[in-house]
Amino acid sequence: MKLAVVVQRYAADIGGGSELHARYIAEHLAGHAEVRVLTTCARDYVTWKNEYPAGETRVHGIPVERYPVAHEREPRDFARRSSLVFEEMHSVADELAWLDSQGPVSPALIERVRHVAAESDFVVLFSLRYHTAFHGARAAAGNAVLVPTTERDPALGLQIFGPVLRGARGIMYNSPEERALIQDLHGAGHVPGVTVGVGSQIPAAIDPSRAAAAFGLDRPYLLYVGRIDVNKGCAELFDYFSQYAARCDRPLDLVLIGTPVLPIPDHPRIRHLGYVSDQDKYDVLAGAEALVMPSYFESLSMVMLEAWAIGVPVLANGRCDVLAGQCLRSNGGLFYSNGREFEAMLDTLLNDPALADELGENGRAFYTAHYEWPVIERAYLDMFERLAAGAPAGRMDPLPGWLAARPRTARPGAAVVDAAPRGPVPTDGKRETAS
Amino acid sequence: MAADQHPHSGRRQHFHRGRRGQDRRGDRRPSPPPQAQAQAQEPGQVEQADVDRIVKDIKARIAQRHGIDLSAQQIQELAARRLEAILDPRTVKPGLLDQLRKAAGAPADLAPAEPADAYTFEDHTIYDTHNGLLRFLRKLLAPVLKLFFNPNPIAAALNAQVRVNREAARREAERERAQAEWNALHYTVLQRLVTEVSRVSIEMQSLSLRLESLTARADFTERRIRGLEAPPAAPPSPARTFDTPAVAPPAGAARPSPDSAGGDAQASEGRRRRRRRRGRRGNLPGGDTAGGGAALAPAADLAESDDDTFDDGPDGDGPEADDAVPLSPASVVVAPPPADAGEPAPSAPSAEAAPEPFERVEPARPTAPAPIAPAFEPPESPGAAPADSTPPSSEPSDR
Numbered sequence: 001m002k003l004a005v006v007v008q009r010y011a012a013d014i015g016g017g018s019e020l021h022a023r024y025i026a027e028h029l030a031g032h033a034e035v036r037v038l039t040t041c042a043r044d045y046v047t048w049k050n051e052y053p054a055g056e057t058r059v060h061g062i063p064v065e066r067y068p069v070a071h072e073r074e075p076r077d078f079a080r081r082s083s084l085v086f087e088e089m090h091s092v093a094d095e096l097a098w099l100d101s102q103g104p105v106s107p108a109l110i111e112r113v114r115h116v117a118a119e120s121d122f123v124v125l126f127s128l129r130y131h132t133a134f135h136g137a138r139a140a141a142g143n144a145v146l147v148p149t150t151e152r153d154p155a156l157g158l159q160i161f162g163p164v165l166r167g168a169r170g171i172m173y174n175s176p177e178e179r180a181l182i183q184d185l186h187g188a189g190h191v192p193g194v195t196v197g198v199g200s201q202i203p204a205a206i207d208p209s210r211a212a213a214a215f216g217l218d219r220p221y222l223l224y225v226g227r228i229d230v231n232k233g234c235a236e237l238f239d240y241f242s243q244y245a246a247r248c249d250r251p252l253d254l255v256l257i258g259t260p261v262l263p264i265p266d267h268p269r270i271r272h273l274g275y276v277s278d279q280d281k282y283d284v285l286a287g288a289e290a291l292v293m294p295s296y297f298e299s300l301s302m303v304m305l306e307a308w309a310i311g312v313p314v315l316a317n318g319r320c321d322v323l324a325g326q327c328l329r330s331n332g333g334l335f336y337s338n339g340r341e342f343e344a345m346l347d348t349l350l351n352d353p354a355l356a357d358e359l360g361e362n363g364r365a366f367y368t369a370h371y372e373w374p375v376i377e378r379a380y381l382d383m384f385e386r387l388a389a390g391a392p393a394g395r396m397d398p399l400p401g402w403l404a405a406r407p408r409t410a411r412p413g414a415a416v417v418d419a420a421p422r423g424p425v426p427t428d429g430k431r432e433t434a435s
Numbered sequence: 436m437a438a439d440q441h442p443h444s445g446r447r448q449h450f451h452r453g454r455r456g457q458d459r460r461g462d463r464r465p466s467p468p469p470q471a472q473a474q475a476q477e478p479g480q481v482e483q484a485d486v487d488r489i490v491k492d493i494k495a496r497i498a499q500r501h502g503i504d505l506s507a508q509q510i511q512e513l514a515a516r517r518l519e520a521i522l523d524p525r526t527v528k529p530g531l532l533d534q535l536r537k538a539a540g541a542p543a544d545l546a547p548a549e550p551a552d553a554y555t556f557e558d559h560t561i562y563d564t565h566n567g568l569l570r571f572l573r574k575l576l577a578p579v580l581k582l583f584f585n586p587n588p589i590a591a592a593l594n595a596q597v598r599v600n601r602e603a604a605r606r607e608a609e610r611e612r613a614q615a616e617w618n619a620l621h622y623t624v625l626q627r628l629v630t631e632v633s634r635v636s637i638e639m640q641s642l643s644l645r646l647e648s649l650t651a652r653a654d655f656t657e658r659r660i661r662g663l664e665a666p667p668a669a670p671p672s673p674a675r676t677f678d679t680p681a682v683a684p685p686a687g688a689a690r691p692s693p694d695s696a697g698g699d700a701q702a703s704e705g706r707r708r709r710r711r712r713r714g715r716r717g718n719l720p721g722g723d724t725a726g727g728g729a730a731l732a733p734a735a736d737l738a739e740s741d742d743d744t745f746d747d748g749p750d751g752d753g754p755e756a757d758d759a760v761p762l763s764p765a766s767v768v769v770a771p772p773p774a775d776a777g778e779p780a781p782s783a784p785s786a787e788a789a790p791e792p793f794e795r796v797e798p799a800r801p802t803a804p805a806p807i808a809p810a811f812e813p814p815e816s817p818g819a820a821p822a823d824s825t826p827p828s829s830e831p832s833d834r
Binding site for chain 2: 318327328330331332333334335340341344345348355358359362
């Protein structure tokens with residue numbers, strides 16, 4: 001079987017998000033199929049500046065073809081177009097212009113996808129919101145298998161994504177919430193799909209005492225791992241934790257791992273370790289009382305899965321449907337919706353070590369049952385077999401012509417997404433709550 | 436399901452949670468009970484922890500404690516709706532509203548715009564023209580023109596007018612800028628006021644709900660007390676367990692001097708009530724109920740605190756003692772007055788020893804609140820004390 005993986009960036013040193021997801025999938029599927037990665041020369045997801053050399057190379061043994069990005073992102077233009085399509089009535093032409101403005105635009109890559117699709121069994125495209133996945137899926141036509149990695153983002157409410165989702169050969173969802181949202185917004189229920197997610201690479205030996213000695217972690221701590229950003233809910237986390245620390249004299253620190261985009265408050269109980277190695281990350285994670293995940297938008301939290309993989313309970317932001325759903329399905333963590341709940345949930349975890357242990361063990365069992373690599377690989381291979389045996393994909397609706405794309409009849413993306421049902425999907429694929 | 440039960444668990448040694456944080460939780464983590472261990476070892480058993488239930492329980496507890504719980508964003512949205520209602524477009528010009536909103540969001544233009552009619556007027560301006568030949572002829576004939584009139588005052592007046600216009604434009608721009616700033620400030624203040632009013636009204640609503648809840652709880656408690664105080668159909672049995680003195684105190688020793696003991700009717704009434712309450716407490720079934728009675732006592736005792744101080748002496752009853760003046764340790768160990776001899780207090784000394792310490796202790800309470808002067812009832816004779824200890828079978832439910 002020949003597989004092509006298309007992703008906007010690809011390198012061993014690009015961590016987190018859909019790029020890491022794509023790399024893990026490519027590397028693990030390489031044991032079952034001939035895998036080739038098609039990507040751009042960009043390294044920075046904000047500017048899309050060409051930093052890697054164009055041409056073919058190998059990353060961890062996987063052949064990778066890199067194609068140059070035609071133009072870097074213009075932040076002002078992107079912000080203006082985002083404001084238009086997310087908040088105002090607009091046209092399909094506006095949405096396409098927004099997609100071009102977002103990038104990364106690489107005509108050579110799309111042309112290459114068109115050729116590779118004819119030679120491959122399937123083309124697996126990651127991150128629907130980017131130019132590479134959108135136009136790559138159109139170029140791959142009936143062989144496109146999407147891994148949308150979408151969250152409750154206004155971009156998902158744009159009209160242009162509907163035909164791509166409905167015309168794909170298959171869709172690999174990250175979570176039941178993502179699947180429900182896509183089906184609610186774009187009616188892609190008839191497209192073969194499976195909720196599979198992604199695994200992680202857990203080190204064989206983890207030693208929290210090593211991290212405690214290395215970083216001076218001599219008090220119990222709550223851990224956050226990821227980009228320290230407002231969009232990730234970190235400002236709110238700082239606020240909640242500061243209030244908690246002011247009211248409670250329990251010796252508890254908040255330890256942060258990741259690159260700061262947001263200024264970290266100068267607080268005696270908040271400690272920032274910076275960007276650490278994977279081994280250190282797991283060592284610190286293993287010593288934590290709990291992992292905290294304050295993000296509002298996630299399609300799947302890999303770091304939560306990593307915490308569960310080593311039996312650490314989780315405290316998540318319940319306003320993110322996916323995180324709440326993960327906690328409910330795994331019984332491996334608690335979730336909060338405001339400061340009072342944050343404090344109450346945290347106290348519950350800290351005051352009841354038996355419960356925390358049980359949550360951790362539940363999380364570990366959940367990870368083992370659903371996110372171990374053999375499970376993930378099997379899900380992909382089963383999906384490919386099912387798609388190969390089934391009917392070919394329907395024809396993807398073509399992009400509207402110049403004139404047809406001009407009427408400003410498309411609703412604001414944010415309004416479209418806001419109108420979609422909310423709430424976690426606990427077990428049976430149906431939402432528990434809807435608004 | 437425990438991880439070690441999973442078929443994949445043998446492939447990789449997961450880090451065990453028990454070692455987290457340098458074994459910091461190793462000692463204080465309670466070992467699971469044998470039953471739980473047995474359940475954990477049986478595959479297919481339902482997990483004990485149910486996150487959904489735990490989260491709902493915690494949320495319910497928070498809601499019960501804090502009443503209505505809205506996030507800041509929800510309050511903002513509520514306030515925005517109220518503001519829309521206040522700034523009704525039917526009564527307020529819609530354009531003005533937009534202008535106010537924009538002014539609130541955008542910084543005021545600090546540089547006043549140059550007036551459009553900022554022309555200059557010089558002496559030669561009246562001869563200006565784009566035609567060079569005509570300009571030359573006018574310049575040539577200007578002295579002839581000046582023979583008929585003097586154009587200089589006209590030029591000066593126009594120049595002055597230009598200056599006046601420029602100054603007026605500057606003032607107008609400044610006024611508009613100040614007005615825009617005031618508008619923005621007014622809008623912001625109004626918006627914040629509405630937000631604050633919304634927040635306060637929500638809190639008030641929450642507090643009123645909480646008050647209702649507490650009132651209902653108090654009513655329930657009151658009814659429960661009355662239910663407990665309802666006189667049981669006491670069979671006329673001679674074998675009384677309380678309120679009948681176990682040791683008959685000597686009549687003379689049972690009562691201190693009328694002056695110190697407040698031998699007035701009100702004090703006697705307070706004493707009587709106290710004895711009744713003790714009798715009820717003793718009659719409450721089970722320690723739990725007794726505790727509940729003790730918990731309920733302070734509200735009633737507050738009204739009797741003056742009497743308590745002088746009537747009963749230290750009885751070791753927490754709330755009552757707390758409500759009265761602080762007692763010295765010596766006063767705590769003295770024997771209760773003979774009227775309490777029937778109370779089930781095995782540590783009480785003999786009734787014969789009671790009078791002396793009692794009288795000795797009495798002066799040791801000079802800081803007690805002044806007793807209510809019993810001016811309208813005759814003093815009760817000391818000999819009536821044993822009779823008071825008889826529990827009234829038809830005791831009114833006064834609490």
